[in-house]
Amino acid sequence: MAKWVLVIRGLVTLAVLLALCAGISGCGAGKRLSRDPSTLVVLELADADTLNPLYSTNYYSTVYESLVFDSLVNIGSDFEPIPALATSWKGTPDGLHWTVELRRGVKFTDGAPFASKDVVWTYRAMLNPDTAFPYRGQFAFIKNVEAEGPYRVHFDLSQTNALFVIQALNAPILPEHILGKTAFKGQRQTGFGEHPVGTGPYVFKQWLHDEQVSFERNPQYWDRPAEIPRIVFRVVLDDQARIDAMESGDADLNDGMNAGSYEILKEAHTNLHLLHVPDLYSYFFYLNFTRPGIPDLAVRRAMMYGWDRQAELKGLTRGDSDLATGIVPEALRTWYDPNVRRYPYEPARARALLETAGYRVGPDGVRRRGRVRLAYTLTFPGSGQASTSAEIATAFQADMRAVGIAVTVQQLDYATFLTQTQDGHYDIAISGWGGVPDPDQLTLLGSDQFPPAGNNDMFYRNPRIDRDVHMGIKLVDPAKRKPFYDDMQRLIADDVPVLFYEFPFSRVAISPRVQFDFEHALPDQYLFLNVNRWRLVR
Amino acid sequence: MIALIVRRIAAAVPLLLLISIISYALMGLSPGGPTAIFQQQARQLSPAARAEFIHTLGLDKPWYVQYVYWLGNLVFHGSLGVSYVDQRPVVVKILEKMPVTLEMLSIALVCTILIAIPIGIYSAVRRGSAFDYAATVLAFASYGMPVFWLSVIAIDLFAAHLHWFPASGIDAVGHERDPVDRLYHLILPAAVIMTVSLASWIRYQRAAMLNVLSELYLRTARSKGLSERVVIFKHALRNALLPTITLFGLNLPALFGGAFFVEFVFSIPGMGYLGINAIFQRDYPTVMALTMITAVLVVLGNLLADIGYGLADPRIAYD
Numbered sequence: 001m002a003k004w005v006l007v008i009r010g011l012v013t014l015a016v017l018l019a020l021c022a023g024i025s026g027c028g029a030g031k032r033l034s035r036d037p038s039t040l041v042v043l044e045l046a047d048a049d050t051l052n053p054l055y056s057t058n059y060y061s062t063v064y065e066s067l068v069f070d071s072l073v074n075i076g077s078d079f080e081p082i083p084a085l086a087t088s089w090k091g092t093p094d095g096l097h098w099t100v101e102l103r104r105g106v107k108f109t110d111g112a113p114f115a116s117k118d119v120v121w122t123y124r125a126m127l128n129p130d131t132a133f134p135y136r137g138q139f140a141f142i143k144n145v146e147a148e149g150p151y152r153v154h155f156d157l158s159q160t161n162a163l164f165v166i167q168a169l170n171a172p173i174l175p176e177h178i179l180g181k182t183a184f185k186g187q188r189q190t191g192f193g194e195h196p197v198g199t200g201p202y203v204f205k206q207w208l209h210d211e212q213v214s215f216e217r218n219p220q221y222w223d224r225p226a227e228i229p230r231i232v233f234r235v236v237l238d239d240q241a242r243i244d245a246m247e248s249g250d251a252d253l254n255d256g257m258n259a260g261s262y263e264i265l266k267e268a269h270t271n272l273h274l275l276h277v278p279d280l281y282s283y284f285f286y287l288n289f290t291r292p293g294i295p296d297l298a299v300r301r302a303m304m305y306g307w308d309r310q311a312e313l314k315g316l317t318r319g320d321s322d323l324a325t326g327i328v329p330e331a332l333r334t335w336y337d338p339n340v341r342r343y344p345y346e347p348a349r350a351r352a353l354l355e356t357a358g359y360r361v362g363p364d365g366v367r368r369r370g371r372v373r374l375a376y377t378l379t380f381p382g383s384g385q386a387s388t389s390a391e392i393a394t395a396f397q398a399d400m401r402a403v404g405i406a407v408t409v410q411q412l413d414y415a416t417f418l419t420q421t422q423d424g425h426y427d428i429a430i431s432g433w434g435g436v437p438d439p440d441q442l443t444l445l446g447s448d449q450f451p452p453a454g455n456n457d458m459f460y461r462n463p464r465i466d467r468d469v470h471m472g473i474k475l476v477d478p479a480k481r482k483p484f485y486d487d488m489q490r491l492i493a494d495d496v497p498v499l500f501y502e503f504p505f506s507r508v509a510i511s512p513r514v515q516f517d518f519e520h521a522l523p524d525q526y527l528f529l530n531v532n533r534w535r536l537v538r
Numbered sequence: 539m540i541a542l543i544v545r546r547i548a549a550a551v552p553l554l555l556l557i558s559i560i561s562y563a564l565m566g567l568s569p570g571g572p573t574a575i576f577q578q579q580a581r582q583l584s585p586a587a588r589a590e591f592i593h594t595l596g597l598d599k600p601w602y603v604q605y606v607y608w609l610g611n612l613v614f615h616g617s618l619g620v621s622y623v624d625q626r627p628v629v630v631k632i633l634e635k636m637p638v639t640l641e642m643l644s645i646a647l648v649c650t651i652l653i654a655i656p657i658g659i660y661s662a663v664r665r666g667s668a669f670d671y672a673a674t675v676l677a678f679a680s681y682g683m684p685v686f687w688l689s690v691i692a693i694d695l696f697a698a699h700l701h702w703f704p705a706s707g708i709d710a711v712g713h714e715r716d717p718v719d720r721l722y723h724l725i726l727p728a729a730v731i732m733t734v735s736l737a738s739w740i741r742y743q744r745a746a747m748l749n750v751l752s753e754l755y756l757r758t759a760r761s762k763g764l765s766e767r768v769v770i771f772k773h774a775l776r777n778a779l780l781p782t783i784t785l786f787g788l789n790l791p792a793l794f795g796g797a798f799f800v801e802f803v804f805s806i807p808g809m810g811y812l813g814i815n816a817i818f819q820r821d822y823p824t825v826m827a828l829t830m831i832t833a834v835l836v837v838l839g840n841l842l843a844d845i846g847y848g849l850a851d852p853r854i855a856y857d
């Protein structure tokens with residue numbers, strides 16, 4: 001008998017102990033371990049995938065890489081190129097040949113000197129198909145990279161490209177003395193992404209996947225060395241947990257907040273500094289021009305007038321976002337043109353437009369003209385890290401029904417959504433576009449960019465926009481480019497190649513401990529551009 | 539015993555092979571592809587670049603060709619492959635996530651056993667009592683609750699409203715690697731897993747005990763003048779624990795399955811979280827590795843159940 005009784009007694013004791021543990025930890029939760037005051041704790045929504053710029057694919061990787069690596073050219077507060085590892089760059093008048101002068105005396109954080117061989121290796125690696133660099137297409141116009149001595153590099157382009165300086169020269173420069181030992185084909189397996197080495201303001205320290213990444217300042221940094229000794233990025237998915245950590249002072253910066261969290265912190269009147277900066281993205285509904293009705297401008301404009309975007313946006317972001325007026329985001333202050341045709345919510349006008357164009361309401365409540373019936377499927381990603389709110393879709397559906405356009409809502413997981421839409425298997429699709437600090441829209445709108453060549457999976461064709469996007473990218477001088485992009489923005493607003501929805505905002509909460517030039521803060525990963533000038537105060 | 543183990547493992551090989559073929563086929567035939575790992579920038583990737591990326595990963599070949607490569611890699615190099623997302627060996631990624639999952643599952647399992655076995659036994663001994671009915675109703679209620687739903691309800695009640703427990707994650711900012719804080723974070727998810735698995739344990743234990751209680755040898759024991767306590771605890775209990783041991787083995791994979799949803803809802807960076815993200819990102823090597831680990835667990839669980847059965851009951855012989 002004794003044996004079983006003992007076992008049961010043992011089990012009961014264990015249960016009590018476990019309960020006690022829980023109790024103790026419950027009580028102890030309020031207490032905080034002393035926190036290193038010289039560490040900047042940043043909260044992020046997800047983890048980086050890899051810290052190897054040749055293979056990284058997400059936002060968080062870009063943020064962390066910007067601490068570890070430098071590029072030849074950096075982004076200034078007006079999204080203009082400013083010197084970094086390059087001290088100057090100069091192109092021939094045709095924009096086909098560029099000479100870049102490199103900064104002297106720069107060292108990688110392992111002590112090796114930085115020189116032209118690193119630049120040449122980096123660009124050759126990106127351009128070589130063996131490396132399988134996923135964004136090779138964005139650099140493909142670079143024909144050749146050649147070093148002239150240790151501090152000068154020549155780039156030859158196959159065609160003039162306005163994005164050369166701002167985008168191509170903004171790529172992280174990798175250490176040839178480490179990666180050059182491996183052939184391009186084997187770059188995927190170097191493990192460099194787990195312990196990256198660059199010339200940047202911070203040195204990679206430790207990475208606990210899906211938990212945190214930490215960095216220490218690089219005292220040898222060529223520019224002003226960073227003042228904040230340590231930066232730790234923590235992955236915290238739960239909105240409330242992030243807000244709690246900010247309010248308790250356990251974290252210093254809450255990056256990528258959603259509108260709800262931002263509003264909570266704003267109303268709480270904490271001493272937190274709240275940044276609210278327009279993003280480089282534009283959210284819109286893609287329209288498939290091979291579908292009946294869509295090529296008709298009256299239908300597209302009716303969709304815009306019949307859609308109460310303002311109410312929807314207000315409901316979803318509490319009025320903290322701006323209605324999109326086109327595709328070029330308003331964050332690009334020097335390029336963005338607000339004086340274009342607007343589409344206020346005027347359902348009567350939408351109905352009149354359709355009526356005039358000959359679309360009559362059928363017995364099923366859906367308008368039709370001959371064999372064209374205005375019925376579409378609205379596809380959107382409903383799961384995964386890039387999900388869109390189903391509310392946007394259903395509100396659109398209801399608004400369209402009111403003007404006589406039938407919309408069926410289809411939610412797909414992101415992977416399926418991507419392949420479907422990019423292959424043109426959709427009627428209307430919700431997605432975003434942007435992230436590039438330039439007004440160029442060639443791959444999206446050019447009629448020579450239908451899949452598989454480019455991203456015009458709307459199959460949109462407009463000769464005047466074609467002229468604008470092609471001229472705009474072939475010119476290097478911003479003053480000469482501007483008229484083309486002004487024209488393009490007007491045409492886009494008039495012709496509605498997509499249904500404009502939202503100019504999103506970057507929302508960041510910052511503890512009063514952190515000080516930097518808030519006035520000139522940029523959105524997204526560019527927030528950390530001048531992190532070496534940030535300070536922590538008591 | 540050794541012979542049994544060898545025989546069972548040998549029989550498991552074709553089974554595992556079949557599982558791997560079916561899983562690979564299902565994955566290969568499902569829509570979407572690993573370009574989803576590009577998230578926001580995915581749209582900027584031109585279809586040509588996408589095709590090139592797919593080609594580098596060998597995904598432009600039919601699924602059965604890919605499967606042969608995958609199998610060859612596993613058999614000849616003992617490798618489960620490299621993740622598409624971060625180029626790290628899948629094994630490393632899984633081993634990294636395993637401790638958290640095991641921690642959570644063992645808390646859940648220990649609590650389940652501690653609670654379910656006494657309830658089951660007591661229900662059987664006091665069959666037809668109010669306690670028995672209450673336990674039965676509760677067991678069925680908990681059995682009927684989907685784990686993802688219960689997770690959301692638990693977060694809403696205990697985290698959002700009562701603030702007893704954190705809603706997600708495994709440690710608070712500033713408490714990294716603090717075991718007490720870790721336990722505090724794991725209690726709620728472990729409780730959810732425990733709640734849904736409680737039912738089967740209680741019912742099993744109750745049925746087994748009832749079975750034993752009707753045996754003639756208990757009447758013999760009682761007629762010898764033994765106290766009811768000795769009869770129940772010494773004579774009945776040992777036999778009544780047998781089916782429960784079986785359940786332990788059979789429950790292993792179900793536990794891992796439940797952990798998938800719980801980890802996702804509670805944002806616990808364990809194996810389930812890794813698995814669901816891998817599915818969303820179409821990171822096939824990670825998905826395959828996790829599927830195969832679960833399959834091996836099913837086979838192992840069955841084997842363990844059989845062995846445990848034999849150890850507890852000398853009447854069972856293996857031949």
